[in-house]
Amino acid sequence: MKIESVDLFYLSMPEVRDIADGSQDAIVIRVQAGEYVGWGECDASPLNCIASYVCPMSWSVCKPIRASVEGQRLDGPEDIHRIGDLVRENSMDILQTDHTLSGIDIALWDALGKRLNEPVYRLLGYDRAYPKTPYASLLFGDEPQETLYHARQVRDLGYRAAKFGWGPFGHGAPEIDAEHLHAAREGLGPEGILLVDAGTVWRDRVYEAAKRCEALQEVEATWLEEPFVSNAVEAYSALAPMLLPVGLAGGEGCHDVYMARRMIDEAGLAYIQIDAGRIGGITPAKEVADYAAPRGITYVNHTFTTHLALSASLQPFAGLAEHTICEYPVEPSEMSARLTSERILPDEEGQIHLPDAPGLGVEPDPETLREFLVDAEIRVGGQVLYRSPTI
Amino acid sequence: MKIESVDLFYLSMPEVRDIADGSQDAIVIRVQAGEYVGWGECDASPLNCIASYVCPMSWSVCKPIRASVEGQRLDGPEDIHRIGDLVRENSMDILQTDHTLSGIDIALWDALGKRLNEPVYRLLGYDRAYPKTPYASLLFGDEPQETLYHARQVRDLGYRAAKFGWGPFGHGAPEIDAEHLHAAREGLGPEGILLVDAGTVWRDRVYEAAKRCEALQEVEATWLEEPFVSNAVEAYSALAPMLLPVGLAGGEGCHDVYMARRMIDEAGLAYIQIDAGRIGGITPAKEVADYAAPRGITYVNHTFTTHLALSASLQPFAGLAEHTICEYPVEPSEMSARLTSERILPDEEGQIHLPDAPGLGVEPDPETLREFLVDAEIRVGGQVLYRSPTI
Numbered sequence: 001m002k003i004e005s006v007d008l009f010y011l012s013m014p015e016v017r018d019i020a021d022g023s024q025d026a027i028v029i030r031v032q033a034g035e036y037v038g039w040g041e042c043d044a045s046p047l048n049c050i051a052s053y054v055c056p057m058s059w060s061v062c063k064p065i066r067a068s069v070e071g072q073r074l075d076g077p078e079d080i081h082r083i084g085d086l087v088r089e090n091s092m093d094i095l096q097t098d099h100t101l102s103g104i105d106i107a108l109w110d111a112l113g114k115r116l117n118e119p120v121y122r123l124l125g126y127d128r129a130y131p132k133t134p135y136a137s138l139l140f141g142d143e144p145q146e147t148l149y150h151a152r153q154v155r156d157l158g159y160r161a162a163k164f165g166w167g168p169f170g171h172g173a174p175e176i177d178a179e180h181l182h183a184a185r186e187g188l189g190p191e192g193i194l195l196v197d198a199g200t201v202w203r204d205r206v207y208e209a210a211k212r213c214e215a216l217q218e219v220e221a222t223w224l225e226e227p228f229v230s231n232a233v234e235a236y237s238a239l240a241p242m243l244l245p246v247g248l249a250g251g252e253g254c255h256d257v258y259m260a261r262r263m264i265d266e267a268g269l270a271y272i273q274i275d276a277g278r279i280g281g282i283t284p285a286k287e288v289a290d291y292a293a294p295r296g297i298t299y300v301n302h303t304f305t306t307h308l309a310l311s312a313s314l315q316p317f318a319g320l321a322e323h324t325i326c327e328y329p330v331e332p333s334e335m336s337a338r339l340t341s342e343r344i345l346p347d348e349e350g351q352i353h354l355p356d357a358p359g360l361g362v363e364p365d366p367e368t369l370r371e372f373l374v375d376a377e378i379r380v381g382g383q384v385l386y387r388s389p390t391i
Numbered sequence: 392m393k394i395e396s397v398d399l400f401y402l403s404m405p406e407v408r409d410i411a412d413g414s415q416d417a418i419v420i421r422v423q424a425g426e427y428v429g430w431g432e433c434d435a436s437p438l439n440c441i442a443s444y445v446c447p448m449s450w451s452v453c454k455p456i457r458a459s460v461e462g463q464r465l466d467g468p469e470d471i472h473r474i475g476d477l478v479r480e481n482s483m484d485i486l487q488t489d490h491t492l493s494g495i496d497i498a499l500w501d502a503l504g505k506r507l508n509e510p511v512y513r514l515l516g517y518d519r520a521y522p523k524t525p526y527a528s529l530l531f532g533d534e535p536q537e538t539l540y541h542a543r544q545v546r547d548l549g550y551r552a553a554k555f556g557w558g559p560f561g562h563g564a565p566e567i568d569a570e571h572l573h574a575a576r577e578g579l580g581p582e583g584i585l586l587v588d589a590g591t592v593w594r595d596r597v598y599e600a601a602k603r604c605e606a607l608q609e610v611e612a613t614w615l616e617e618p619f620v621s622n623a624v625e626a627y628s629a630l631a632p633m634l635l636p637v638g639l640a641g642g643e644g645c646h647d648v649y650m651a652r653r654m655i656d657e658a659g660l661a662y663i664q665i666d667a668g669r670i671g672g673i674t675p676a677k678e679v680a681d682y683a684a685p686r687g688i689t690y691v692n693h694t695f696t697t698h699l700a701l702s703a704s705l706q707p708f709a710g711l712a713e714h715t716i717c718e719y720p721v722e723p724s725e726m727s728a729r730l731t732s733e734r735i736l737p738d739e740e741g742q743i744h745l746p747d748a749p750g751l752g753v754e755p756d757p758e759t760l761r762e763f764l765v766d767a768e769i770r771v772g773g774q775v776l777y778r779s780p781t782i
Contacts, residue, residue, distance in 0.1 A: 062436050095488075
């Protein structure tokens with residue numbers, strides 16, 4: 001079948017606040033291929049994704065992404081690989097490319113799955129999707145008391161694992177961070193899996209991270225995530241041995257397979273966290289899973305937003321039985337919470353399962369798309385290059 | 392002084408062709424700081440840079456770049472470092488950030504140099520700017536005869552060095568590439584410095600590059616540039632020993648210091664090529680020069696477009712006396728050729744010298760800006776976020 005059209009929907013909460021919550025806006029992608037409709041989502045700035053999709057050509061390897069997608073054949077997985085290669089080649093000089101390609105690649109897998117009547121994970125070569133243990137992803141409170149309160153809350157909700165991140169963590173004295181860590185442990189109870197996300201707060205300053213190792217060990221955190229920015233591999237590898245037995249986690253900033261492989265090979269990670277909505281889609285995410293598993297690195301999805309993004313991010317490691325932990329959005333914005341009518345909910349054991357349905361198994365709700373759609377327009381040289389599509 | 396305003400000028404030739412010529416459009420940046428005006432340029436897609444500068448905030452580290460620039464103090468070099476750090480932190484989740492920051496950083500150095508009445512290279516800590524040997528940057532001809540013709544032409548123009556790249560090279564049989572290489576050598580004469588640019592044609596396929604090593608050695612090429620994409624470090628390091636004594640060159644795709652340092656440490660490069668208009672500006676480019684020099688790697692600018700970009704790209708290694716070779720735009724589009732009224736021209740020995748003038752020493756010509764300005768507008772949620780500025 002042929003890719004007939006690609007539409008980009010820019011969604012947003014009426015007010016976007018200056019907080020560590022990436023679920024306040026969204027860029028949802030609809031691909032029409034033959035008679036099938038595929039949906040995808042980038043975890044990225046909507047306007048930047050739109051610009052890279054429609055921008056005028058600057059030169060032969062600085063073309064708009066649409067030049068390599070619309071009109072292409074889509075008959076099997078090899079076409080998705082081919083289209084991805086074409087996009088990366090023709091749009092090499094647009095930095096935003098990998099983020100935008102992500103949502104398109106996801107939508108192509110969804111459309112292909114629907115056509116072939118298979119869940120995406122089967123098209124990726126997995127026989128089955130194993131259940132995953134979702135961890136609730138939360139922000140540290142402003143005060144340790146608030147962190148304690150939230151930790152108790154997620155425990156009461158039945159989560160076995162919780163991740164605390166951002167907020168004041170890493171910005172003040174190490175003693176205050178330690179108080180937050182102990183509060184989180186207290187709230188989760190001794191059995192709870194406690195994960196900590198530093199949100200790149202120390203950029204590449206190993207000595208700052210080193211001051212928090214002892215408290216992380218005391219509270220028996222399972223991992224410390226993103227103490228540094230994604231490319232600061234030397235800083236990661238310097239910290240890793242100091243942190244043990246706490247594992248080092250990172251990788252959500254990786255926007256191609258090369259970056260992720262380097263993190264796996266050189267950063268001393270125990271966990272590689274990949275967002276299918278950033279790395280270029282399900283295709284490169286699966287490559288990373290294939291690379292990580294035999295090297296003893298646990299693959300974990302990065303997902304903070306919608307259940308469409310969640311399904312996409314789970315597919316690449318669905319068949320890895322030992323890679324059990326998964327990020328699960330717990331407090332998304334109303335818009336992100338309502339994006340899909342189907343939801344991937346924990347069962348009575350608190351485990352989650354990918355839908356056994358063609359494609360991704362979840363779809364945006366047209367009502368939600370309509371309600372949160374942002375009216376946007378880009379004009380260049382008298383021509384309208386983009387105008388918000390109708391649903 | 393305070394940064395009062397930042398304007399982005401999108402320029403373009405009336406027709407942009409699907410060829411390996413990145414000089415067909417441009418994004419020029421004007422910064423007003425106190426009573427001084429600084430100019431900069433990104434070597435990047437104009438619409439994408441504009442989008443990242445004005446986009447609505449998505450969350451706390453996905454802010455438009457302007458949020459971290461406008462209204463900031465600019466009194467010394469430390470302010471430019473501070474603003475760059477702020478941009479990278481606040482716009483971390485916008486991939487396009489480094490490209491856009493590049494032109495802003497350059498304009499800030501220009502404005503600061505004017506205020507302190509010093510050329511930028513002196514503000515970077517260099518006592519003087521050493522002359523550089525420009526190489527003419529050309530495309531391979533469609534046929535070897537055409538390559539020969541162009542090689543003779545640049546030799547007649549007085550260039551001691553020339554680089555041939557892109558075009559058919561690497562796409563067909565190795566024998567045809569060899570014919571082009573011999574034609575280039577014949578045209579330049581035995582004394583000419585011959586450089587070859589593969590334009591990432593083999594992505595990360597070492598075996599394809601290996602088939603061309605013998606011909607490159609026969610014609611005594613000084614370097615082979617970008618056989619692979621910038622992140623494919625393993626492929627670079629595998630090729631490097633096969634290529635000797637021909638050197639390996641690369642790095643123009645680096646969009647931060649981490650990537651460049653990795654290329655220096657692990658890719659087996661003899662030459663690291665940095666575009667100040669892509670890596671985030673003069674500030675990170677100078678960091679790369681500082682890192683490369685003591686490691687015996689020769690720093691080379693990447694510049695294919697204007698003399699504004701050329702001045703910016705030369706500043707970071709102006710004071711490195713041994714790093715003599717520099718890229719020099721020879722066949723830019725009419726728009727790029729006319730962007731600045733001052734030009735950096737070879738002297739009677741064929742050497743070029745940075746202007747001994749405050750800032751960058753070259754400025755856009757208002758007439759050219761007006762003539763090639765593209766009318767563009769971005770509206771989101773009923774608000775005009777961008778409209779082409781007046782000059």
